[in-house]
Amino acid sequence: MTRVYNFSAGPAVLPEDVIIQARDEMLDWRGTGMSVMEMTHRGKQFMAIAEQAEADFRELLAIPENYKVLFLQGGATSQFAMVPMNLLQGKKQADYICTGHWSKKAIAEGRRFCEINLAASSEDTGFQHVPPHQDWKLDPEAAYVHYTPNETIAGVEFHWIPDSGEVPLVADMSSTLLSRPLDVSRFGVIYAGAQKNIGCAGLTVVIVRNDLIGRPQAGTPAMFDYQIHADHNSMYNTPPTYAWYVAGLVFSWLKRKGGLTAIAKINQAKANTLYSFIDSNDFYYNPVERAFRSRMNVPFILSEQQLDEIFLEQAKKAGLTNLKGHRSVGGMRASIYNAMSQEGVETLVEFMKEFERTRA
Amino acid sequence: MTRVYNFSAGPAVLPEDVIIQARDEMLDWRGTGMSVMEMTHRGKQFMAIAEQAEADFRELLAIPENYKVLFLQGGATSQFAMVPMNLLQGKKQADYICTGHWSKKAIAEGRRFCEINLAASSEDTGFQHVPPHQDWKLDPEAAYVHYTPNETIAGVEFHWIPDSGEVPLVADMSSTLLSRPLDVSRFGVIYAGAQKNIGCAGLTVVIVRNDLIGRPQAGTPAMFDYQIHADHNSMYNTPPTYAWYVAGLVFSWLKRKGGLTAIAKINQAKANTLYSFIDSNDFYYNPVERAFRSRMNVPFILSEQQLDEIFLEQAKKAGLTNLKGHRSVGGMRASIYNAMSQEGVETLVEFMKEFERTRA
Structure with a gap:
């Protein structure tokens, strides 16, 4: 067996230690006689896996207690809708910063739910920079400010956290979360598809400040309501158990790396x-x-x-x-x-x- | 290693041949030097895995050509909302048959989107039977008729397919799909969470008749629009690639079983x-x-x-x-x-x- 150097943008390479462990535990997780795939999510074995993964994730990012961590499905693309559905709370408008392909996707989906104030954009120069913060036209009445700290396609990254004042800051961190320390307390919502630095595709991790949830707009499906997932520790329905387990292996590997x-x-x-x-x-x-x-x-x-x-x-x-x-x-x-x-x-x-x- | 006999209702036991194959291919899928988890969903390797899985699934169920097969996320619980969001099409009411816990869940979620006509229920007798078809109070103007052919909790199963006339028949087949032959042409929509007979949790398979899609109600997120997934062969965003692969292994095993x-x-x-x-x-x-x-x-x-x-x-x-x-x-x-x-x-x-x- 020869492993390659895989430079995929996502789904992407996983730590070899992680996939070796996944392989070795595949038929029999720690003497249970079952694969993790075969475990009921309500059983004590999977509950322990899930809780350890969340604890390690919280430790890695030093997530404050007033934030929930949700292990969901549907990818960042679902979050493009869940964010307005949960955060508008009667407001009609949100600020978006456009720095590339994924910003544009978030904006297009956001338009289904609210008016978008395009507070800044680097589209006219081909997304080769981040618009200077002092030029952003933020609206203090916006429901939230959304941005994409790392644009996977053009390779543009924010190396600082914008100041959004009292307006909740929302970030699609799919391709940067866990790559460096982060001050989570600066954010209202952080979300990330798992298939870059977290684990395998089919899992989306959301970090959301407690005070922002519980007021979804009418017509929001239960599965798009952050509060429902928070109330059920991400087990309102069957979660993507194996992807959650793989994420836990990655978090553990990251802790061992320092x-x-x-x-x-x-x-x-x-x-x-x-x-x-x-x-x-x-x-x-x-x-x-x-x-x-x-x-x-x-x-x-x-x-x-x-x-x-x-x-x-x-x-x-x-x-x-x-x-x-x-x-x-x-x-x-x-x-x-x-x-x-x-x-x-x-x-x-x-x-x-x-x-x-x-x-x- | 001793494998147990695992009678879990779901996530449930998988064929041992399938998890042995998953283990053996974990670090290096067929000489690619990558795990399936590490493959981009746009690459030719994963595309081949995905297409083979769909072809085998269609063959097993003899799915007619005028039906799409979608490989989605979010579980049957997401379908409880996607069905009304896509099938109401301006109508205000749908028929539901209540035969247990999961019927009730579908009905509760459906109520967020439309009026529910409870056409039949066995709740008053503790869900120990299926109400006789001749007593159902179906509305010929309903947008669809929804039922749950197998109730996982009480262990109640329909051994026939109800006649819904011209009204599309919708079925939550999470715990029965692939357990026996099925005349798909009798249905408008069939959906199933994978974690019983299909594969591992985190994948939902939907079979939907072509003429029923493309008219979602206003405010439907892109991820809840059947047409969008159909147009993109279930790759509008990154699909749950590993769960899709495992499902493919299960379909292949099932074909080998006859x-x-x-x-x-x-x-x-x-x-x-x-x-x-x-x-x-x-x-x-x-x-x-x-x-x-x-x-x-x-x-x-x-x-x-x-x-x-x-x-x-x-x-x-x-x-x-x-x-x-x-x-x-x-x-x-x-x-x-x-x-x-x-x-x-x-x-x-x-x-x-x-x-x-x-x-x-």
């Missing part, structure tokens, strides 16, 4: 390695302004686009997979989430050097 | 073994009218309820787990889904005999 401070250093080093090489070089190019470059998703283009296919083919042969950029951007993209090692990034850089050297 | 005709015979034999023993015996009792007994969920009570705890303890020691009945009913329940073997049922019966013999 938590978010430690992983942030590793992530910074990986990003530095890749961006430094790209910048030191005329053949590869990253268009994002340096202050806003993502530590998780690194798009780059070849100066000779006709070599794209050959680059991807040779990379795959060298065990470097899923480097193709999103169809809307083209070129390449290396996603370097928590589970991607420094060694993987260095192997990529060596390959890129060698590809450039021999392309002629 | 498909639904073969599994129905096995299921009938298992149910006969257990019910015959219960009926031949004064110590154990099943209260459901014989014509409506479930082939999947067999509740039974001990004539001396003070022995319940000892029964459960000794059963567990004998490798027979999750036999406790639902808290709303008490007593015991043996769920004997497709993955439970005849041998498992016979082992249970032997244990029950021995328990009765030695209880004094």
Whole structure:
């Protein structure tokens, strides 16, 4: 068996320790004679798995007690609707910051439920930066301010938390949560699909401040009501048990790695390695302004686009997979989430050097 | 490693062949160097897995071409809302048949969206039968007729398909789908949570007739719109990839077993073994009218309820787990889904005999 270096933007590489453990426990979880997949979610074994996962997640992010953590289904795309359905609370308008593809998706879904005040956008410059905070046209009467701290496709990341005053700040952190320490107390709602830094697809983690829930708009399905999930510890109906278990394995792995401070250093080093090489070089190019470059998703283009296919083919042969950029951007993209090692990034850089050297 | 006989109502036992295969492929799916969990859902490997799963599912159920098959998240509980949100189409009222706990859940959620005509109910007799079809008060102007062909908790099953005339028939088949052949063409919508006969929790399969979709009510989130999922082959957003893969393994196992005709015979034999023993015996009792007994969920009570705890303890020691009945009913329940073997049922019966013999 040869494992590849998998640079997929998501579903993405998982820590090898995690999938080895999942494999080893598959037929018989700790002497129970059952796979975790086969456990009733109401039984004490799965309850223990679920509670440990939440406890570890809370510890990793130092989540204050006045926040609920929900383990849901439906992806960030469901959150695009759940946020307005739960947070509008009679208001008719919310502020959105548009910094890329996923911001636009959140805005399009939000429009089904309220008026969107586009408080800032970098669309006119091709999403290569974050609009300066002082230029944002926030409305103090907005129900909430929504933004996307890391845009997976263009590779643009906020390296600070915006100040939204008294208005709850809502963030789609799908591709950045758990990659670095975070001051959760600055947020009203944080949500993330699991398939980048948390675990496998089919799980969505939501962190929501207690005082923001319990007033969903009329016509909200029970499954879209944060309060109902909070009241039932995310077991109003059968939760995605196996995905929850895998997330728990990832949280435990992250704690063994030293938590978010430690992983942030590793992530910074990986990003530095890749961006430094790209910048030191005329053949590869990253268009994002340096202050806003993502530590998780690194798009780059070849100066000779006709070599794209050959680059991807040779990379795959060298065990470097899923480097193709999103169809809307083209070129390449290396996603370097928590589970991607420094060694993987260095192997990529060596390959890129060698590809450039021999392309002629 | 000793595997137990797991009689959980769901999440439930999976075929051992399936979890062995999942274990063996965990770190490296067929030479790709990746776990299925790590595959992008847009890549050709996962697309092949997804398409094969759908093809096998369609083959097993002989699903006509004018039906879509959707692989969704959110459980049957989300369907309780998606059905009215998509099928009302301007009508204000739907018919519901109430035969147990899960019917009631569907009705309670349905009330958020429309007027419910309770066309028939067996609640007054403790859900121990199905109300005779000739007594149903169906409304020919209803948007749809909803029923629950198998009630997991009380163990009541329809052994025929109701005639709803021109009104679309909608069924929550979570605990019966794939247990026997089914004439899909009789239905408008069939839905099922995966965690009984399909795979692991976190996946919901929906079969919906093409002409019923595309007219969701205002305020329906994109994720609750059947048409959007149909248009994107269930990949409008990242699907629950691993659960989809496990479902595919189950479908393939079921085909190897001989498909639904073969599994129905096995299921009938298992149910006969257990019910015959219960009926031949004064110590154990099943209260459901014989014509409506479930082939999947067999509740039974001990004539001396003070022995319940000892029964459960000794059963567990004998490798027979999750036999406790639902808290709303008490007593015991043996769920004997497709993955439970005849041998498992016979082992249970032997244990029950021995328990009765030695209880004094």
